[in-house]
Amino acid sequence: MQRSPLPGFHLTLGFTIFYLSLIVLIPLAGVFFKSAGLGWSGFWNVVTSTRVLNALELSFGAALAGASINAIFGLLVAWAFVRYEFPGKRLFDAFIDLPFALPTAVAGIALTTLYASNGWIGQWLEPLGIKVAFTPLGVMLACTFIGLPFVVRTVEPVLREAEAELEEAAATLGADRWVTVTRVILPTILPALLTGFALAFARAVGEYGSIIFIAGNIPNVSEIAPLLIIIKLEEFDYAGATAVAAAMLILSFSLLLLINLLQAWVRRGQTR
C-alpha cells in the first residue's frame, strides 16, 4: 500500500470493517454455521423434500421468466427513451424507478387488486380463461414488476454512449437497418443487457413483499421459497428454515457466477 498524506485511513477503514462485520458478515455466516449443524444428510433431506423443491422451482422459474420479460421490454423502453423524443418523456422516465421507491407491500396489494377476478385488469382476463391472481402467473407478474428498472437503467447509459459513427459506417457499407441493429448495436449493449438481466433475476428470486399477496400461497403450487422460510420459522424449525435459506443463497450465487462468466465470454468475443 502507498503512503498518503491524507489523514484518517486507519480510523475510517477500521470503522468500515467493524460495522460491516457486525451488521453483515457475522450474522450472514451464521446461516452457514447453522445449516452445517444439520449435517449433510439432514440438509439434503430438507432441501429435497417435495414442498421445498416445488417452492425453489417456482421462485427460480418465475424470477427467470420475469427477468426475461424485463430483458425484452426493458430493452424496448431503453431504446425508445434514448433514441426518440416524445411528449411526457421526462415524466415517464422518472416513473421507471417506481419499483425501487414503492414499498413492496404496497406494490403487492395493488397488483393483487388489479389482477383479481373483479379487478381492473383481471375482469378482462377472466373471460379469456386467464387467471393471474393466486396462481404462478401472478408470481411471475410480481417478479416482472420489481425487476423492471434494472434492465432499463443498465442498458440506457451504454446505448446513449454507443457511437453513431459505427451505425453510419454500417449503413455506408450497405447494411440495412435490421442488420445494423442486430449486428452492430446489439453486440455493444449485450453485456449491459446481461448485467441488467442478472440484477433483475437476483432481486426477483429473493423477493417476498410484492409476491405473497398475489401468489395465493398454495403449498406445492404457488408457494415461494422465502415464504417457506417464514413458515418453517413460525413452526420453530430453525434448522429447516436455515437449510432453505442456504440452498437459496448457494443457487443464486452459482447462477450469478454463471452469468458473470457468460458476460466475460461475450466481452472476450468482442475484443477479439
Added chain:
Amino acid sequence: MSAAKDHSLLDPIQVPAEFRGGPLIRKNAAITEPAWLRALLIGGALSFLSLFLLLPLLSVFTEALRKGFGVYFSALREPDALSAIELTLTATAIAVPLNLAFGVSAAWAIAKFEFRGKQFLITLIDLPFSVSPVVSGLIYVLIFGAQGWAGPWMSEHEFKVIFAIPGIVLATIFVTFPFIARELIPLMQEQGTDDEMAALTLGASGWQTFWRVTLPNIKWGLLYGVLLCNARAMGEFGAVSVVSGHIRGHTNTLPLHIEILYNEYQFAAAFAVASILAGLALVTLGLKTFLEWRHGDELAASRRH
C-alpha cells in the same frame, strides 16, 4: 434572387429530380427507423410502463378513496396506525444516520487511499442487495432468537431483540446498508484527492479538510444516497416481517400494518395506509429526478442523465 439561396445545402428540395428518394434519403433511413416503426416502439414502451407502473400506482389511490374521505382519514387516525407510523419513523431515524456514518467512512477509506483487497471490500458492502429480505431477517433470528446463540443469555437479562424494536432496527439497517456507501464511493473516486491535498498544504487540519472541502463536494451525492436509503428503510417489509412478531400497536411498522389490515379484508383501510407510503415514493422519485436534473454533475457518473 434565385430560389436556391433560401435553402441549405442539405435540403432535399435542392436535390436534382433524378436523385430524389435516392442516396441522401436512403442514408437517413439507415441510421434511424421509419416513422411508423418509431411510433410503434414508443407506443409499445409506454404501454408496457403504463400497464406495469402507472396502473398499480393509480389503483392504490383509487382503492384508498373508494369509501370516501371519512373512512380514509379514520384509517389513518386509528391508534394502531399512528403507532405504526411512529415505529417506522423511529427505525428510519436510527438506521439512516448509522448507515450515513458508515457510508462516508467507507467511501473515505476506499476512494482516498490505495490498499489491497479494495475491490473485495466493495463487493462485501454490496452483499445485502443480493440477499433475500427474508434471509436478512432470518440471520438475526438465528443469533438473537429464543433458540439462537445469544438467546439464553438475553432471556436471563430480560433483553429482547427479536419480536421487539431492536430487531426491527437491525433488520432495517441491514437492508439499507449499501445505499449511501454505494453512491459515495464512485463519486469520491472520480473527484480524487487533489482538493484535499491542497487544503492540507494550506494548513487545514484533517477535520477542517473534511468539513470544508470534501463535504461540500459530495453534498448532493450524499443527499441522493440518503433519499434512497430513507425510502427503502420506511418501506421494508420482508426482513422486518421476520423479526417483528406482528404485535399490534407495538412492533408493527407501516408496511406490516398494511399486511394485517389487508388480511383482515379491511381493504379501504389497507389502501389508505398504503397511500401514505405511495405518496412517500412519489416524493422520493420527484426529489431524485430534481437532483439528477439540477445537480447531475455532482452525482456519481452512473446517476447522470
